[in-house]
Amino acid sequence: MRYSALSLLTQALRGHKGWTPVWRDPAPKAEYDVVIIGGGGHGLATAHYLASRHGITKIAVLEKGYLGSGNVGRNTTIIRSNYLLPGNTPFYELSMKLWEGLEQDLNYNAMVSQRGVLNLYHSDAQRDAFARRGNAMRLAGVDAELLDREQVRAMAPFFDYDNARFPIQGGLLQKRGGTARHDAVAWGYARAADSRGVDLIQNCEVTGFTMVDGRAVGVETSRGPIRAKKIAMAVAGNSSRVAAMAGMRLPIESHVLQAFVSEGLKPMIDGVVTFGAGHFYVSQSDKGGLVFGGDIDGYNSYAQRGNLPVIEDVMESAMALWPGLGRVRMLRHWGGIMDMSMDGSPIIDRAPVEGLYLNAGWCYGGFKATPASGFCFAHLIATGEPHPVAAAYRLDRFASGRLIDEKGVGAQPNLH
Amino acid sequence: MRITCPYCGARDAQEFSYLGAADPVRPDGMAAAEAAMADYVYLRDNPAGPHRELWYHGSGCRSWLIVTRDTRTHAISAVEPAKVRKAGEAA
Numbered sequence: 114m115r116y117s118a119l120s121l122l123t124q125a126l127r128g129h130k131g132w133t134p135v136w137r138d139p140a141p142k143a144e145y146d147v148v149i150i151g152g153g154g155h156g157l158a159t160a161h162y163l164a165s166r167h168g169i170t171k172i173a174v175l176e177k178g179y180l181g182s183g184n185v186g187r188n189t190t191i192i193r194s195n196y197l198l199p200g201n202t203p204f205y206e207l208s209m210k211l212w213e214g215l216e217q218d219l220n221y222n223a224m225v226s227q228r229g230v231l232n233l234y235h236s237d238a239q240r241d242a243f244a245r246r247g248n249a250m251r252l253a254g255v256d257a258e259l260l261d262r263e264q265v266r267a268m269a270p271f272f273d274y275d276n277a278r279f280p281i282q283g284g285l286l287q288k289r290g291g292t293a294r295h296d297a298v299a300w301g302y303a304r305a306a307d308s309r310g311v312d313l314i315q316n317c318e319v320t321g322f323t324m325v326d327g328r329a330v331g332v333e334t335s336r337g338p339i340r341a342k343k344i345a346m347a348v349a350g351n352s353s354r355v356a357a358m359a360g361m362r363l364p365i366e367s368h369v370l371q372a373f374v375s376e377g378l379k380p381m382i383d384g385v386v387t388f389g390a391g392h393f394y395v396s397q398s399d400k401g402g403l404v405f406g407g408d409i410d411g412y413n414s415y416a417q418r419g420n421l422p423v424i425e426d427v428m429e430s431a432m433a434l435w436p437g438l439g440r441v442r443m444l445r446h447w448g449g450i451m452d453m454s455m456d457g458s459p460i461i462d463r464a465p466v467e468g469l470y471l472n473a474g475w476c477y478g479g480f481k482a483t484p485a486s487g488f489c490f491a492h493l494i495a496t497g498e499p500h501p502v503a504a505a506y507r508l509d510r511f512a513s514g515r516l517i518d519e520k521g522v523g524a525q526p527n528l529h
Numbered sequence: 530m531r532i533t534c535p536y537c538g539a540r541d542a543q544e545f546s547y548l549g550a551a552d553p554v555r556p557d558g559m560a561a562a563e564a565a566m567a568d569y570v571y572l573r574d575n576p577a578g579p580h581r582e583l584w585y586h587g588s589g590c591r592s593w594l595i596v597t598r599d600t601r602t603h604a605i606s607a608v609e610p611a612k613v614r615k616a617g618e619a620a
Contacts (some may be wrong), residue, residue: 414603
């Protein structure tokens, strides 16, 4: 069923009794052209772009839980393309362009809202760094605007501009950045892929790979073996575990990142704002809750829950930036497992095992990358060649020294 | 999370800093092949389960410790001083 104002009106007149399930619930077939492991944002986007752009429709997406039960439903919904390094900027800008046309492409309301992303700076050195980043973005065709203190104050008068330690001097604004409804992104891609014949198979955990002469020719799953001409992994958070089944070790550590939502409030803040003197970012959902987060906990974890010290740290940053939040109550918090790569950048590449393709290492920036990740991964799987904007995301860049380290902290994943 | 330091007793994990997996052993400098050095610097087992890892008790005795912790539950099963392990020796 195609969604439109007319279909909504027709359904309203019929008491909304005619809506049908948004996707099928098929049993796995014995063989597919492409099996995608992981029914999250990236896996579903990959399936959609394989089917819609490359005409490959004999695809299964295998999800061990339910669709979108991992990080696509656990992030803080921010989309942006304010990256500095040449290997990153064109990729994230492609992602931003895909976000801008996503709802028309999917015929699904993903609530993409370009409400602006503002990164605050608090020192001369930080202003210089942001000016450099803004210039790099503009050279790559991305929008960026360096604001001074008064311009920021006009946007958000309620911050603590004269904080004794971290006075706000200004900010770098990307107006095209913003937020998107994270679950709806997964659902939209799932529905679009399903409508082209992709089998979305839930409660189907991959337990091993079927290898013939060193080549991966299928997967063992909790719902039986499935043969595949090509197997694609999009299981960020658990990439090391799945790769280990194929005998690979990856340049990745899994870490837990927490996120938080406050009680519902009247409109307080328009866009996304990041505090530059600590790690804190905040936006407000359409429901009214402030959505915010900060650092990863900093130790290897698969627990999907974090500890109190990081919560305290995030709240302290919030209070330093925005003292008016002191009486706001936190409603809930949760954790997701991040593929923290050794240089802070992702991997979209053929795996060393023939027949296997790898999409991993998204650190805590995977959500904004969802469309381009799926687009470029689909390109790689269909054509065998990396998409030009993702050509730097090679697995062998670690050994060859071609790292893409935005933060410049080296092979220390808990610092990215 | 609390870590029972062999010298200081059970202390809040905030007193410690985390480095990462304890088992990778640095290959012998000039003699090592490039690939072996790349493996050491970049590749990790990253298990879901018991993980031997290095923590530094910076706000306490300033010792390096090897902590065995389950990454699925954060439960710590063993803490031992890292200096027991000789440099270059596989754990």
